[in-house]
Amino acid sequence: MLNRNNIFVSLFLIICILISSHIQAEKKKYRWIKISGKWEIRRDFKESFLIETKAKTRMWGNSELINHNSIISTKPVKDYTSIRLSIEILNPISSPVEDMIFFSAKNLKEFYAFKFSGDENRINRITFINSKIKDTRKRRTEKWNFIITELVSKNHTIKYNTVYRIEIRLQEEDVSLLINEDYIITTYAPDILNEGKIGFSNRNAMLRISDVKVLKGEEIIFKDDFSQDAIRRYKATVKRTKK
Numbered sequence: 001m002l003n004r005n006n007i008f009v010s011l012f013l014i015i016c017i018l019i020s021s022h023i024q025a026e027k028k029k030y031r032w033i034k035i036s037g038k039w040e041i042r043r044d045f046k047e048s049f050l051i052e053t054k055a056k057t058r059m060w061g062n063s064e065l066i067n068h069n070s071i072i073s074t075k076p077v078k079d080y081t082s083i084r085l086s087i088e089i090l091n092p093i094s095s096p097v098e099d100m101i102f103f104s105a106k107n108l109k110e111f112y113a114f115k116f117s118g119d120e121n122r123i124n125r126i127t128f129i130n131s132k133i134k135d136t137r138k139r140r141t142e143k144w145n146f147i148i149t150e151l152v153s154k155n156h157t158i159k160y161n162t163v164y165r166i167e168i169r170l171q172e173e174d175v176s177l178l179i180n181e182d183y184i185i186t187t188y189a190p191d192i193l194n195e196g197k198i199g200f201s202n203r204n205a206m207l208r209i210s211d212v213k214v215l216k217g218e219e220i221i222f223k224d225d226f227s228q229d230a231i232r233r234y235k236a237t238v239k240r241t242k243k
Contacts, residue, residue, distance in 0.1 A: 030232040031073060032074060033232045034232065036060075037057070038053050039069075040053065047211070048210070050226050051206060052207045053206050054069055055205055056093065056094075061144045063109045064109075065108045065199070068098065070100075070199060071199050072197050072198070073197045075197070076195060077197070077221060077222045078195045079221070080222075083213075084165070084168075084214075085101070085210070086164070086209070087166050087208070087209055088163045088207075088208040089160050090160060092118075092160060094204045096204065097118045097123065097205045099200075101113060101168065101199075101200055102199050103198045103199075104194070109131055110131060110132055111131050111196070112128070112191075112193055113129050118158070122157055122159055122160065123158035123159075126184060127150050130151055130190070131147070132149070134146055151187060156179075164180060166179060167181075173189055198214065211225060212225075
């Protein structure tokens, strides 16, 4: 009887350890936090990828990231020199189509981004933008308390339903955008951009992202091949008041 009790106790302790390990693994696995939209991890015959399928957005006014469908890394990345990924813009539903790769994000209102803009036929413009808080004295939840500055832009065609290899490269005081290894934009960076959270946004089209790598030189310091679902999704809850 004593041996049986010992077995039960041992099994109980093992189960507790396994549950605790699972909980800790669940806490550690998140690489992304969904801000808005419908972000999913999927797999086709070639690879795993991150995709946003809602496409349609509303102008909530809390930040430009919330005005788009956006997802952001859970933790900031430090001392990087380049961000590399594959991107595909799919099935536009209306105009304007807008997609962003944002980085150096301190919060949802302070970040830099390369913004891809177009109509229902193609992306035709790329803009390097900065979002800043307009009045720091106001509450964090204040709507429209941010300003978007277009720092430089260039006409450039990107086709829908076509995969492009993107690289954002930081060199001394310059930031560059490369598409399929070709320099598209190179401009002076007004701030230090190699620290902060990174993420992706879209409006009026589906956005597919794969093979994300953040590097310091040739050393990979952050990567995600989306082989696992690493998205943290918050569910809105409504508090009921007693009558």
